[in-house]
Amino acid sequence: MPFNTTLKPAQVELIARPGITLTQAYNVINNSSSPLVVSASVLPWQPRGTDGAVSYEGVPTSPDFEFSLANSDLRLNQSFVLRPSENRQLVLKIKSTSATPQGDNYFTFFINQDLGGQLNSDSTGGQATGRLGSHLLISTSNTENPPSTLKTTSIKLTPRFTDIFFPRVSINGIISNESDYFAKTTGKITVTHRGQVVTETELFPHNVLAHSDRSIACLSNNDPVPCVLHPPFWPGVYTVTINNQSADFYVLPFSLIIFGIFVGSFIYSLIRKTQK
């Protein structure tokens, strides 16, 4: 029997004043041909690393938020059955207290497969269960546009010295958010050579959470892709700028020099041979 489940939306981002009640609808779909016993729950998380990963370990539950299901027949953590191919809408009610501090809170709305005490008892092993989650990013603010400050804190170019033909140059950057509210990375990577703009690439609008860092990615067909510059390059100094921070890499004609030495040596040996 498989676990085959879809949850949508996969992420919700909202801003609310303290003391407000919101509802958010989720659709959970059992794509399998077997009934599935599941329950819904909400857990807080915090960002881990710079790639958009999350951690649930040791994250305290905020006393300022109360979650419940608005569905008349369901409660959080209560098991219910999803029939084969059933698409069930769950409506999450989010209530914040009037004392909720200004700033961000991050949660995941989970759909958990419940075992119902059914473990395989005939042989050694066990039962795998699935759980999938949708993130909820909540900014609590009295103002419609809470302030957030993103700063490019590092740009790393690899390699710093390269040839005119190879290899490609990878651009890694870190954007830091020193404010209390998440924001999206915006702007462009601009590459200049001898004062001329060689190329500009738009940054993918990743979320940078409050008081955390995020690695940059470039935008391609609405998706994030690694930021790279492809050769060939003219020899000289190239400057990569991301939101007022910049770093240089250097292009030298190593391959042409080696090729020239090789051809020169070949011609020289031919001449020597002819003279003999």
Added chain:
Amino acid sequence: MKKISFLILVIVYLFLVSPKALAQHFTSASYIIDWGNFNITSGKKVSTNYSLTDTVGQNAPGPYQSAGYKVKSGFQYIYETFNQLSFVIDNLDINLGTLTAGVASTATNIITISTPSGHGYQILTQYNHPLALTSGTTIPDTRCDLGNCTATSAKTWTSASIYGFGYNVIGINTSGVATNIGTSGYFGSSTAYRPFSSTGKVAMSETVPVQNHSARVSYKTNISTTQAAGSYQSAIIFTAVPNY
């Protein structure tokens, strides 16, 4: 020689002046909710001859602030993108069979994930408790050949004289061939194992959106001659979440 140099310079120039790729970009400084659905009803309606996307109860298309929260509205365009997370475990029954001392027992299943546009993912693993009899007797967690693997660090486990319970996760392609995509940062090879933990530990992740990326999970246990006979049980939980 001059002709060759000229030719090289012309080729280099042509590469440098080639046009940059253009991409469509959906973003705005004023929106807060992505893909939220606060309306009365919305969705895709399909019949034999027609396909309609509608949004009912959405009174004020455009950014607005109402009743203390801010939403993005006018969002039928979301059907152009993909904002759902899907997760499949092909077989929930992990059957390690009848255990024989010094002979490793194994079982496998396959996990598959699809993520929304713009988001990578994490898959975390954990167990409810070590493999255990109802009496409470347990098979210990593996410590691998050199005694150096942990719940977050997989190491080689091939020795028949090393006992315990552990698992390996290897990214595979649609043909079932190991690619290690998504798992290389956690399991270096198919012989690298680590023990489960009672808290979720990342076993597979990618930072870019994926469609139907799979991994084979191999469970392995090996017992000593002093291990009590019986059917040892554990529940393994796989948690799939998108990157934010």
